[in-house]
Structures are given as C-alpha cells and as structure tokens.
Amino acid sequence: MFAALTLLLAVPSDAASHTAYSAGTTSPARVPAEKRPFGASCRTVVDGSHVTAYCRNPYPEPDHIGLHIECDRWWDIDADGARVEAGPAQNVRLTGRCWKEVRSAWVSHRK
Template structure:
C-alpha cells in the first residue's frame, strides 16, 4: 500500500504540531512562586527561640518543634503563628533539661 504525498504531509503535520495548551520544546514550564518565611533558631540551655521573617506576599503559618534529649522530658510543638507579608514573628519553646533538636515547620 502506497501513501500519497498529501496523506504523508497530513501525518507529518499531526506529529509535528502539539495539541493546544501543550508546551512546546522551546517553552519553559511556569516557575512556582517562592513561599515561606526565613527562620533563625537558637538554643540557650533548655530554651529555644526562633525568629521568622516572611518576605513574600502570602501569609506563612509557622510552628516551632522542640525535641528534648531526656526520654521523660515532654517534646514541644507550638501553636501555629501567622507570619504576614513583611512581618517577623518570635516563637519560643523549652525542655526541662537538654534540647536534642529544634526546627520550624511552614504551612500555606
């Protein structure tokens, strides 16, 4: 079976043209918007303090998590605090004895 030139041209066009809405090879995918407050966490003895500054226009809900070193010492998860645009918030937590680790989580 031989295909005519018109049929071959139509098939080549179908393969070469992407469907509408599809990105071609030369187009870049949309970049995600940056999000999340920048946080600095410090430990002094059994106390933990974190300062979080949000430079972005969306609100970031931040929480401080503190893991205590002793097995009997209760770990701490703070209540979420909203860090609005261009706002700095302070989070605190503590253990009875030594702090094993501390970190801040983010939520849109």
C-alpha cells in the first residue's frame, strides 16, 4: 500500500492530467478544423405522420442541423425544416409531419 502511494506522489502532478501524444502529433487545439470530430448524433422517430429527431452534439464545434421529411403520397408536400444550431453539449429536438404517411426522414449537418 505504501509503495503505491509513494509511486502516485512521485508522478508530476501535471503529467497525470494531460493526454499523451505520440511524436509527430499535435494537441487537439492545433488540429485543423476540417480534421476535428464533428456532427451531432441524432435519433429519428416516426409516429404515424409525425417525425421527431432528437440530436445531441458532443463536440466543441457547433453543428447546424436540419430535419428533412419525404412524404409517401405524391400530392403530399415534402418538408425541409429550418436549420437549428446545436451548440457544444446541447440537445436539440426537431419536429415535422406529412398529411399522411412518411416515406423517409433524415437529419443533415452543416458546420
């Protein structure tokens, strides 16, 4: 027990709190924006003619998400909802509907 405590205290305090990077890599702050992880994770639920998308953005970059609905009937107008910003660690709910059946629904992402 004493050896484990001694080893814990012997490690510099800032060494344990930083992520180790291999030679030739850079810190996350210096990674170009196009290579950083991006995009809210979304779950789409269709209930009859109603569609709801639940999205959560786990990343520090904001994601502008939009709900798109394709209706099954030829006379039923498809819908492209307005884009909503999902900020870092933010949950967003998007809703839409068709008059009758829903053929498909999806969420698009934009930086």
